[in-house]
Amino acid sequence: MGMPEILASLKAAGETTRLRLLALCAQSELTVSELTRVLGQSQPRVSRHLKLLCDAGLLDRAREGSSVFYGLAQRGDGAHIARALLALLPRDDSLFMRDRQRLSSVAEERRESAAHYFRENAEKWDAVRSLYVDEAEVERALLGLVKVSEGAELVDVGTGTGRMLNVLAPKVRHAVGVDLSREMLAVARANLERAGLGNCVVRQADMYNLPFAPASFDIATIHQVLHFADRPADVVAEAARVLKPGGQMLIVDFAPHDLEYLRAEHAHRRLGFSDSQVRDWCQGAKLDLVETARLDGDPLTVCIWQARAMDAAHRVEKAA
Ligand SMILES: C[S@@+](CC[C@H](N)C(=O)[O-])C[C@H]1O[C@@H](n2cnc3c(N)ncnc32)[C@H](O)[C@@H]1O
16 A cells, blocks of 8 residues: 555544544444434435545445445455554543444344344244245255264354254254244244254354354354344354354355345345355355355345355464
């Protein structure tokens, strides 16, 4: 990076609102209306600041249907400068502290509306899913991909009604499903009991903070969960943390689409994911993206991204 570019980045960041925006977007990817609410400034003003930060390479901008998400830049010199500046910010500065508090209430409202949706839909979820693609086909593909070893342990992140456990638990020694929603877990427990799957348990826990030690599992599945997540990269990283070296991760979600009504009516936060997004998250989580399977449907395509947790030697080699 040359001196003019460094100066341009510093100039872009060198203003109070823009520093606040950088700090907020470092917490999670946010829309302009969420940022406007946190900052208490007009939308055109916030948009102008965001544009300057994006132009300087400090923020990434991702359009999804009618929403645009802003997050800290993932690549390039701007990404390094943004992180270096953020590391210097005092955590106890009153302005930044107030922004963090407001952000957490905005996020809480969003979580509550998703939780409400899940509460309302717990019983009906299996039916809702079948609107998207033929689940039997996805499940067959998953069964073909899952690598089972002697005594394998599986964790299913965002297990919902426990469908993945029903499908995959017969192949492993022990399986744990994790979900935040008690209602979903109640349905999952009923389903597991009905299937007589005594080698499974479900736990109420947050996918951003799994209650397991590092390297606890051989297989992690994240099935149709990430499009509800505020911070999908963090969900992948947390699941990777609990995978043993060489362990397998299977992420199932939609390819990018433009069915905006899924956001409004079904609480989807993201309209699918591209291979390059998933590759970036895997890289950040020390996973090798091994293969992507695509199951074309109408109108939605389901992708199965298969990744492997790097072993220590491989991590060093990749970092070098
Ligand atoms: C669409 S459902 C998918 C459920 C299941 N994996 C399946 O495919 O049937 C998404 C699930 O993610 C769960 N979830 C959302 N946020 C979560 C969080 N922070 N921690 C754990 N689970 C969460 C929801 O409660 C819901 O059960």
